[in-house]
Amino acid sequence: MDYEPPFLEIYKILLQGSLDVDVGINTSDKSEWCELPLIDLSKLSLGKHERVECMEEISGAARTWGFFQVVNHGVSQELLQSLRCEQMEVFRNPFAHKSSENFLNLPARSYRWGNPSATNLRQISWSEAFHMFLPDIARMDQHQSLRSTIEAFASVVAPLAESLVQILAQKVNIKFSYFQENCSANTSFLRLNRYPPCPFSPRFFGLLPHTDSSFLTIVHQDQIGGLQLMKDGNWVGVKPNPQALVVNIGDLFQALSNGTYISAVHRVVAAEKVERFSVAYFYNPWKDAVIESHMMPRVYKRFTFGEYREQTEKDVKKTGDKVGLSRFLL
Template sequence: MSESEVTMNLELETYPPIFRQLNNQSSTHQKVIEPVGESELTIPAIDLHCLSPEELGRACRDWGLFRLVNHGVPSTLLRQLYEHAKELFSLSFECKQEIFCSPLSYVWGTTCITPSGAALLTGPQYIQWVEGIHFPLGQLSQLQPQHHMLASFRLLLEEYGKHLGRLGRTIFKTMAMELNLDPGESETHLGESTGFVRVYRYPLRSMANSAWGIDVHTDSSLLTILNQYEVGGLEVLKDDQWLQVKPIPDELIVNLGDMMQAISNDKYKSVKHRVRLNKHRDRISVGYFVFPKEDSVIRSSNYKPFTYGDFQAQVHQDIKTLGFKVGLERFKLT
């Protein structure tokens, strides 16, 4: 057996059985994914050290995302998270199933998580090539790691969560100021206790032009803060054109979710995005998601009053019955 074959077999051990089979099957049943240009328009950069409400508001209205610079998260911490994540994902699938237990959730094939934490798979043609671990930051103290790698990763996530909570508070406070939101009401719109981290691996695949890492979607969050490290693949929709968001060392990507679009009365965008696979390297990213407080009612002249719990329940119902997320359209006033 050649060295490349040995490497591939070791890689396949990290996949669940259905993905091991799919990796060896022809992908002729899947659609061919359209190519995307190499060029990238200039995505706005927001400097946290001199945060301007006007510049932030412009980025949120025109793009729905921006690069965050001078954010204060140590580059050593970002690198440690990446290296530890690579080690965790390199474990066998059976080992990962065993150690990623409550309060964590572990999924393959979709980023949609049911209340039971199981992936929603409706057939091989719909499977997305993504592996994810869901870490609720407020419950990390309940985690009793059964593996030394996970114990080390938990400590890093606790430190990372403090930094990301600070970023989320600062960014949302500035957005609320720019939108002239009622201070009393807007206090409930950011619930730090809802924050969680999802660590994703998009496995390398020779047939990367016939399957997605994650297909087109919007995030349900208030906002998402992403570190995509060295391997690109993230694409965003801007003016009906798909653009690459290339990784830049030590920069974070912030994108707005459905909750922020509703709170802003559609002034801000919940940006559509997707992730393309890489033929040569695994792509690993770490995303922080934060939502409104559980009892926070979102009121807007464009939507019926709803809580995030209402929204989440509707999304789960739509995925179960339709196979996809409908999102804010379910709450639009007619």
């Protein structure tokens, strides 16, 4: 199919005579899927007792899991279904077309696929994605349906992220004004993900193990499954919930909360016969935003978001992997 990225071509040398090598991916079958903490956000608008209880559930999940699911989140099923249809359509464009510089009229490197710099089987990634900062969405004037659907999604999920961040900040005595000063719609971004069928599944990743370089990430995944997170030293699969959005803590919030909140390592395992779609919203600050906890004793050095991104880029180029917050430990 002309829309599939040339995975076999870029991974050819790595794959030759190497498929009998154990790359260490132990996948969970559906009976081993875990139930993430499920939080009903409608309780926030009920009585004082229900609101306090809901806030405790959110902060508790962030402390113990780093992941949770939310329902009654304000994003309609109709909008989510429309977004999935638009994703399917845009990813069905010929590879030569969607990988060209001017596709969707987005900045260079908005479209990304696989891991062309992989040097071993553990670094193989079987996925493609469109990364877009929210201000860039307005540039997609030749794709009005996709643009309007993404704008509608962003207009709902952005205030949801702010609401969750405000609750989490309050629980660790961080003033919400910090986020108001350092974050905005112009600093956050969306990523549309597609995980094509992989003939070598479940041997390879759709998305490599990593933590998110954000304060907070909100994800809508389809019902295929494949998202896994590290919990108590073991990989557990996140059971899809058609009514829920998945929320996870990012590295910046772990650092800002002095390690109180967990930025959990997670990954996506490739599927053999079906494709998987998801969309992620990353709540990020400006490049010059200072990440510094005021809780004592401090676990992490003071750093800016720009310094964190630069260090991550260096590590990826040098080692093929993101090292993350351990670079900034005191």
